[in-house]
Amino acid sequence: MMLSEQGRPPEPVEVAEPRPRAGQVEVRVLTCGVCRTDLHIVDGELTDPKLPLVLGHQVVGEVAGAGEAAERFALGARVGIPWLGWADGVCRYCRSGRENLCERARFTGYHLDGGYAEVTVADERFCLALPDAPNDAHAAPLLCAGLIGYRALRMCGEPERLGLYGFGASAHIICQVAAGEGRRVFAITRSGDAERQAFARGLGAEWAGGADELDEPLDAAIIFAPAGELVPVALRALAPGGSVVCAGIHMSDIPAFAYETLWGERQIRSVANLTRRDGEEFFALVGASPVRTEVTEYPLARAAEALDDLRAGRVRGAAVLRVAEGSATDG
Numbered sequence: 601m602m603l604s605e606q607g608r609p610p611e612p613v614e615v616a617e618p619r620p621r622a623g624q625v626e627v628r629v630l631t632c633g634v635c636r637t638d639l640h641i642v643d644g645e646l647t648d649p650k651l652p653l654v655l656g657h658q659v660v661g662e663v664a665g666a667g668e669a670a671e672r673f674a675l676g677a678r679v680g681i682p683w684l685g686w687a688d689g690v691c692r693y694c695r696s697g698r699e700n701l702c703e704r705a706r707f708t709g710y711h712l713d714g715g716y717a718e719v720t721v722a723d724e725r726f727c728l729a730l731p732d733a734p735n736d737a738h739a740a741p742l743l744c745a746g747l748i749g750y751r752a753l754r755m756c757g758e759p760e761r762l763g764l765y766g767f768g769a770s771a772h773i774i775c776q777v778a779a780g781e782g783r784r785v786f787a788i789t790r791s792g793d794a795e796r797q798a799f800a801r802g803l804g805a806e807w808a809g810g811a812d813e814l815d816e817p818l819d820a821a822i823i824f825a826p827a828g829e830l831v832p833v834a835l836r837a838l839a840p841g842g843s844v845v846c847a848g849i850h851m852s853d854i855p856a857f858a859y860e861t862l863w864g865e866r867q868i869r870s871v872a873n874l875t876r877r878d879g880e881e882f883f884a885l886v887g888a889s890p891v892r893t894e895v896t897e898y899p900l901a902r903a904a905e906a907l908d909d910l911r912a913g914r915v916r917g918a919a920v921l922r923v924a925e926g927s928a929t930d931g
């Protein structure tokens with residue numbers, strides 16, 4: 601599926617299979633998660649895509665070939681390709697353990713062709729080894745929704761009471777991780793969205809409801825929804841010393857608010873991208889205590905429909921493109 605220009609949906613095209621260059625693996629794509637970031641690229645809110653572009657940065661696939669000097673994975677190995685596709689390794693950020701902020705970073709499905717395709721190539725150093733479970737469809741959303749959510753959770757410190765604003769793909773994973781760590785999770789959805797609230801409670805949230813119904817202060821809040829008006833709302837829900845972490849790559853403007861709302865050592869911060877270390881930590885955690893992801897599968901050819909459903913808020917859990925079946929049993 602190829603995005604030829606922003607503002608239009610990706611369309612099916614036949615192209616020559618990409619060949620792995622030195623240090624790259626060729627990956628036969630099995631599944632690819634559909635992320636809100638893909639929507640921001642299609643809709644033009646992110647302004648620097650390679651064009652034409654193969655979207656998709658939550659790629660689960662099998663290694664089908666290797667370029668010169670690429671020796672990290674055996675043929676047939678199951679790997680994940682995340683958003684961070686390449687970093688230079690030499691800038692001040694890379695040298696201080698912050699490759700997520702690399703000045704020359706290249707992102708999968710944005711600067712580099714991604715996984716809305718039958719075959720892709722990736723720098724083997726930025727691929728992630730995946731644990732045996734969950735299966736190909738259920739592992740895909742872990743590669744961004746899970747990983748970025750995990751980085752956002754770590755930015756919260758050690759909150760006892762954690763609020764999740766916007767209960768989509770990322771929150772439904774992080775709810776389970778945080779509840780598993782013994783945190784009290786409060787899921788904030790649109791008022792009256794009883795189905796989503798029940799979904800959140802089923803994944804370990806102690807409480808679920810609308811923002812104006814929350815009557816307990818939070819030690820931290822993660823905002824997954826791309827809605828800037830939630831920032832002052834979440835700040836007002838914080839106890840002193842608490843943090844609001846904005847997990848999305850794009851958000852509408854944040855309305856002005858009184859300094860008093862921030863006072864009391866409350867903080868606001870964003871989370872940008874991921875490091876390979878985040879990936880290793882997160883998949884070690886998932887390997888040791890599995891999370892259940894809820895996915896809605898679409899065939900690759902219906903990628904545009906998956907994007908529309910995500911835009912309209914019609915997806916429960918995460919949308920995933922099914923590209924091929926794995927050669928190992930995929931339960």
Ligand SMILES: [Zn+2]
Nearest residue numbers: 688691694702
């Ligand atoms: Zn760098």
Ligand SMILES: [Zn+2]
Nearest residue numbers: 635637744745
């Ligand atoms: Zn993403």
